[in-house]
Amino acid sequence: MNGVPMAHGLVLAAVLFALGLAGLMFRRNMVFMLLSLEVMLNAAGLAFIVAGTAWGQAEGQAMFLLVITLAAAEASVGLALLNQLYRRFKTLDIDTASGMRG
Amino acid sequence: MIATLPLTFLLPLAGTLILAFFGARLGARGSAGVGVSSVALAALATALLAHAYLAAPEAQTLTLWRWIAVGDFQPTIGLRLDGLSLTLLGVITGVGLLIHWFAAWYMHGEEGVTRFYAYMNLFVASMVLLVLGDNLLLLFLGWEGVGLCSYLLIGHYYRTAANVRAAFKAFLVTRIGDAFLAIGLFLLFRELGTLDIAELLRRAPERWAAGDPGVELAALLLLGGALGKSAQLPLHTWLADAMAGPTPVSALIHAATMVTAGVYLVARLHGVFLLAPGVLWLTGAIGALTLLAAGCAALAQTDIKRVLAYSTMSQIGYMFLALGVAGFEAAIFHLMTHAFFKALLFLAAGSVIVSCHHEQDLRRLGGLWRRLPLAYAGFLVGGAALAALPLVTAGFYSKDAILWQAFAAGHGELLLAGLLGSLLTALYTLRLIVGIFHGAAGSDGARRAESGKGLAHGLPLVSLMLLSTVLGAWIEPPLAGVLPAPQHGPAGWHLALEVLAGSVALLGIALGAWLFLYRRAWLAERVAQGRGARLWRLWHHGWGFDAAYEGLLVRPYRGLVSGLRGDAIDALGQRPARLAGWLHGALSRTQGGKLRFYAVSMVIGATLILLVMVAAA
Amino acid sequence: MALIWLILIPFLGGLACWLGERWGEGVPRWIALGSMLLVLLITLGLWWQGDYQWPAGAEADAVPWALEWRAPWIPRLGIAVHLALDGLSLVLVALSALLGVLAVLCSWHEIRRRVGFFHLNLLWILVGVVGVFLAVDLFLFFAFWEMMLVPMYFLIALWGHSSATGFSRIGAATKFFLYTQASGLLMLVAILGLVFAHRAATGELTFSYMALRETPLSGEVAMWLMLGFFLAFAVKLPVVPFHGWLPDAHAQAPTAGSVDLAGILLKTGAYGLLRFVLPLFPEASQAIAPLAMGLGLVGIVYGALLACGQQDIKRFIAYTSISHMGFVLIGIYAGTELALQGVVLLLVAHAFSTSALFILSGQLHERLHTRNLGEMGGLWGRLGSLPGFMLCFIVASLGMPGTLNFVGEFLILFGSFPVAPWTVAIASAGLVLAAIYSLLLMQRVHYGPPRGEARLAALDGREYAMLLGLLALVLGLGLYPQPLLDTAGPAMQEIPRLFDEVAMPSSTAVPPGES
Secondary structure: OOOOOHHHHHHHHHHHHHHHHHHHHHOOEHHHHHHHHHHHHHHHHHHHHHHHHHHOOOHHHHHHHHHHHHHHHHHHHHHHHHHHHHHHHOOOEOOOOOOOOO | OHHHOOHHHHHHHHHHHHHHHHHHHHHHHHHHHHHHHHHHHHHHHHHHHHHHHHHOOOOEEEEEEEOOOEOOEOOEEEEEEOHHHHHHHHHHHHHHHHHHHHHHHHOOOOOOHHHHHHHHHHHHHHHHHHHHEOEHHHHHHHHHHHHHHHHHHHOOOOOOHHHHHHHHHHHHHHHHHHHHHHHHHHHHHHHHOOOEHHHHHHHHHHHOOOOOHHHHHHHHHHHHHHHHHOOOOOOOHHHHHHHHOOHHHHHHHHHHOHHHHHHHHHHHOHHHHHOOHHHHHHHHHHHHHHHHHHHHHHHOOOEHHHHHHHHHHHHHHHHHHHHHOOOHHHHHHHHHHHHHHHHHHHHHHHHHHHHOOOOOEHHHOOOOOOOOHHHHHHHHHHHHHHOOOOOOEHHHHHHHHHHHHHHHOOOHHHHHHHHHHHHHHHHHHHHHHHHHHOOOOOOHHHHOOOOOOOHHHHHHHHHHHHHHEHHHHHOOOOOEOOEOOOOOOOOOHHHHHHHHHHHHHHHHHHHHHHHHHHOHHHHHHHHHOHHHHHHHHHHHOHHHHHHHHHHHHHHHHHHHHHHHOOOHHHHHHHHHHHHHHHHHHHHHOOOOOOHHHHHHHHHHHHHHHHHHHHHHO | OHHHHHHHHHHHHHHHHHHHHHHOOHHHHHHHHHHHHHHHHHHHHHHHHOOOOOOOOOOOOOOOOOEEEEEEEEHHHOEEEEEEEOHHHHHHHHHHHHHHHHHHHHOOOOOOOOHHHHHHHHHHHHHHHHHHHHEOEHHHHHHHHHHOHHHHHHHHHHHOOOOOOOOOHHHHHHHHHHHHHHHHHHHHHHHHHHHHHHHHHHOOOOOEHHHHHOOOOOHHHHHHHHHHHHHHHHHHOOOHHHOOHHHHHHHHOOHHHHHHHHHHHHHHHHHHHHHHHHHHOHHHHHHHHHHHHHHHHHHHHHHHHHHHOOOEHHHHHHHHHHHHHHHHHHHHHHOOHHHHHHHHHHHHHHHHHHHHHHHHHHHHHHHHOOOEHHHOOOOHHHOOOHHHHHHHHHHHHOOOOOOHHHHHHHHHHHHHOOOOHHHHHHHHHHHHHHHHHHHHHHHHHOOOOOOOOOOOOOOOHHHHHHHHHHHHHHHHHHHOOHHHHHHHHHHHOHHHHHHHHHHOOOOOOOOOOOO
């Protein structure tokens, strides 16, 4: 298969992952944190696809299906939590929700 | 007849129990009745025993039950009646009865009469056990029992902190002696395998040659116990403070009976002491030193009871001097006569104190001889006996016996101390009597003095007065066979010594009368300033022993206690706990519930692991 | 069969108390009292019937138990429910039952919250302690040893007092738990080590006390195993560097807890030393005897000094306990028959007098609502007969002849003197120190200027009876201790025999510097 070299795909995946991670670390709004998480998951999925295609293996795509499922489950649980969080604290700021004193 | 022997301590003990459980219902008069009658019955039992014993003087023992039986260790609750214990028994119950009776007058109208009599009866019971016990463990029971009662009675007026302190001091100082005695008991048991006194005296010469270090050590330890109880140097400091108790207590415990327990102990274990000539000499030397030191201190006291207290130490010093020259009989004889005249002096002092509305400072008394004739007579007779007025007083004969023994044993230095002591005795006695009864009254209390009335006041005083005269000296303690026979010095010298001793006493009395009656102002001037004042202060504070002990023992102990209060060892044990707590605090800070913090730390951790893996690869 | 009942009765009684709470506050109290009395009666019955004399002419390879009861538990590992009774355990079981009764009585009015659970704990402490005294299977022993901690922990943590200074009640309970638990684990390691050493030597896996006694051990192994046991018991006794839990636990515990602690739990430490450490490891014990006696001396002096500085009356008494236990330690390691008999007597005497003092301080607390000595003073005339009783028990604790404490202390000293004269001479100074702290307590509470004139409530019948009973025991046994001596005696003759066997090869058993 010709076209995009594997390295390019992997770099894109890494950049997406890093962006997602940075978003997760620096955003306080929970909606954005969930979005960042999705981005990171998809970055991982992209890496699987790229590698699978490069080596001609089907497992890459199978793993991507798994990642999508995981992402869907994560999104639904996350959104439910987000909903509850907003109802209880009237804010989406994750830090104010911390009840532990540490 | 011997079966009545236990009654002598069971009756007072029963008195204690009755007073302890039903005292509140009996009231003050009832309590006094129970307290006096129990001792009276004990005295009656003693009289019966004495009658039987004197008819057939033979030592008897009565074992009530075996106290403890473990292997060779078989002490009993066993009583032994012989001449020595009978003598002491007579003094305890006889003089004890008079004092109990007098106390009914003295304590009248005060609070705590029930408590007072309960302790007094317990004291009599313990003291009787002390002298009757046929083994050292039972003797130790009585020994500690009298110490406890002494503590309780000194602190009778418990609301005043000073009294409680005095009681505490008395118990503590004697307890130091008791610890020595206890070690002595351990040593004797290890070496001789028994605590039975008769058996002990039989085995001691078989086990030890005279002067053996083992027996010297044992005797020294026993002597330590005796010194504490009998208020001899250097464990004498408690007695003067012990005067905080009611005066009958001072008469019974701190003059007639308990303080002479040390003399009894040494006399009882004479077999051990005779094997230890070094310790025996030490006994005499301590006696002589105490005799002189306490005599001087008595000269500079202002409280009449403290004068008498120092006088007691000094007189017990005589007894120890006698013990030191192996004059055991003379010591016991002086113990008996001293019990009579010192009890008399204390009771008369009590009479004065109550009559003058609890005034006992010599400087604030005076001129009382007309108002308090009976007390005056008591002081005169008792003082004469104390100062050993020749021929007519009991004290003369007993003191003479001691001096003669010292002479016969060839202890010139002890004889000299004895003579000097008798000069001092005469001086302070005169000072005391003149101070109370002559001159001008120094306080309202003394001016409004009213003489005591009633049988309970008069009869004990008169009886003791009779006993303090030559009549008392006619009572010959039946000591033959129990104690070694007295030594016989060179014939003919005895009369000379008697004359010498008599003239020293007379000289002292004359000197005292001259000084304290006619040269008062001159004396007052002497002690007010300069060297005289320094000497007076030294003697007034009993040669500064209290201050020395305060600095050497009490204060370091207090410092130790307050230094350790926080329990340093426990604090050390808390270190790991403190460390764990600190670590807990530090680590729990990372679990702050900040989601982003977790994310960052995970990233950092993952990066680090990756780096390590890369580096390793 | 009676032995298992001694354990089952308080166990079931405890459950019944818990359930009985729903029918009213009084029910658990009466159930608890009844079961304690039943245990006491059974023990006294055993005492009455049994023969605790050493069988005639016994050189005795086996310890002759007066009673035995055995059931399999985990046979694969050689673990059995094996209970046995001899004179020593009988005396201590009887003591525990008696103090159990007192513990119920003294909390009759004091405890108002969760009465059922409280009595469950009281009774289960007894289960643990009686189990410890009876178990002769080491695994079972360990189980009971751990079991007695838990109810005691709850007793302190739930019904304790919190004081303004020092620990909270939960802190004290935790401290107590940690000290004993940690040392208990050491003992577990030592038990396992001993069992494996036994298996290595004989090929048999067993936890039986009698079998393990015969284990051949090399000197070094024996020393390490002995130390494991010793530490566990030393913490419980307590020996001085390990005593930290005691004052806090006592100060914070409710009266019944203090009574059980002082009267029963401390005794398990001494019992452990007598039953396990000395017979299992005679050589190693002999070797550390000078050290142990030294620790005993330190305990006597340290406890006495610390006691004088306390402001809390219960801490005060706790430190005096430490001082008394120093005598016990000296007696145990002197190892002569006289000293060991003294140890048993002193254990009993200390249980009586110290429990009585704790009961008294509980009563003072009920009346004055303070345990601070600084706020007492001059109470003699204001409290009816309470001060008189206090005087008697204080006098007992200072070792006045005529009381059982005296007999115990002096037997220890008489018995130890031939072995270690200098130790005894210094310990005798403890007699003086005992006088200091005892009288100090008396005069701080009852003498001195009173702080008020109002009379406080006098003792009621229950309180009076408890104190009078204890006093009668202290005095009665003090003048006639023979029943105790005869019962515990045979069991106590064993240790001197073992010590002599150790000393036989080399006759220089006297510790250096002490001859």
